Amino acid sequence: MSQLLIVPMNNKSFGATVTGIDIVSLTDTEFATVNEALIQHGFLLFPEQHLNEENSADFGRRFGDLEFGGQPMSNQKKHSDGALGEIYDLQSQLMRTNVGNETWHTDSTYKPISSKVAMLSAVVVPELDGQTELADLRAGYDSLDDETKERIVGLSAFHSTNYSQANDIGDFPDKDQKGLYGEVYHGEAYLRPLIKVHPETGEPNLFVGRHAFSVPGLERNESRTLLASLLSHVVSDESRVYSHNWEPGDTLLWDNRCILHRARPYDYSKPRYLIGTRVAGDPATELAYYPEDSEAEMGRVALAAELELLRSETKHRMYGASTATSMSG
Numbered sequence: 276m277s278q279l280l281i282v283p284m285n286n287k288s289f290g291a292t293v294t295g296i297d298i299v300s301l302t303d304t305e306f307a308t309v310n311e312a313l314i315q316h317g318f319l320l321f322p323e324q325h326l327n328e329e330n331s332a333d334f335g336r337r338f339g340d341l342e343f344g345g346q347p348m349s350n351q352k353k354h355s356d357g358a359l360g361e362i363y364d365l366q367s368q369l370m371r372t373n374v375g376n377e378t379w380h381t382d383s384t385y386k387p388i389s390s391k392v393a394m395l396s397a398v399v400v401p402e403l404d405g406q407t408e409l410a411d412l413r414a415g416y417d418s419l420d421d422e423t424k425e426r427i428v429g430l431s432a433f434h435s436t437n438y439s440q441a442n443d444i445g446d447f448p449d450k451d452q453k454g455l456y457g458e459v460y461h462g463e464a465y466l467r468p469l470i471k472v473h474p475e476t477g478e479p480n481l482f483v484g485r486h487a488f489s490v491p492g493l494e495r496n497e498s499r500t501l502l503a504s505l506l507s508h509v510v511s512d513e514s515r516v517y518s519h520n521w522e523p524g525d526t527l528l529w530d531n532r533c534i535l536h537r538a539r540p541y542d543y544s545k546p547r548y549l550i551g552t553r554v555a556g557d558p559a560t561e562l563a564y565y566p567e568d569s570e571a572e573m574g575r576v577a578l579a580a581e582l583e584l585l586r587s588e589t590k591h592r593m594y595g596a597s598t599a600t601s602m603s604g
């Protein structure tokens with residue numbers, strides 16, 4: 276039997292490749308080792324696992340309660356008999372959402388409880404492009420100068436994917452959409468500190484990304500400049516960024532509490548089918564507040580004001596400040 280091997284990524288502040296295990300039949304001892312490696316390295320690559328939907332969800336459950344398990348993360352429909360079907364139209368809300376995720380983020384910061392870990396497993400990938408990239412918010416924080424560290428202590432930002440879709444690509448999804456899109460484009464905004472103390476290591480890391488906007492206490496321009504400069508600082512050094520070229524069978528697992536990620540563009544007419552599982556954070560450390568809590572009102576107000584300005588500012592971005600007309604292509 277081959278041996279479990281964890282090899283850190285070359286010349287990177289984070290990440291490791293794990294071989295010599297089968298995710299589907301991981302023992303409790305092996306899982307404990309993998310979990311420890313995830314906390315230490317921030318993300319793990321498992322080549323040649325070829326997980327299916329059920330395997331992906333089962334592995335995710337070992338980390339905690341799922342937000343969702345074994346879901347298609349794809350530009351392609353999957354029929355009930357398992358056959359892959361037509362490619363979604365680039366104007367569809369699904370593709371708008373996929374394209375939005377080409378900007379750096381951590382998952383589900385736009386929900387009351389942000390995510391703990393996320394997993395992607397490649398089934399069909401285009402020959403070229405379409406990488407998933409990761410960036411280290413821990414090394415990003417550590418390498419800030421003392422003045423910036425002091426400046427951001429106690430500061431927070433609101434997080435909303437209505438904001439990020441508008442700001443990044445000029446997309447204004449309807450707030451009243453049902454189903455999946457109703458869950459993400461809900462018109463709430465959640466306040467989260469710019470510095471997150473990792474619940475398992477006790478170490479601080481930056482917690483910024485595409486969903487973050489409007490730092491209370493700062494003018495709009497000052498807030499936008501600060502958030503953009505923190506994000507660009509994180510990804511400004513090669514050692515803090517890893518770009519993954521997918522091979523079918525790869526599984527990539529990352530800690531959403533301290534690692535950024537983004538999708539990269541590809542020829543959207545070519546099929547790309549990955550299976551995704553997302554684990555919810557711990558309410559003790561990843562809960563902002565619920566929509567029914569009194570704090571939620573300030574988020575709603577901040578978001579509405581921001582969207583109002585973005586309607587005119589984003590007319591020339593990819594989707595031109597329009598509202599999606601169809602949910603699926």
Ligand SMILES: [Fe+2]
Nearest residue numbers: 376381382536
């Ligand atoms: Fe994501």
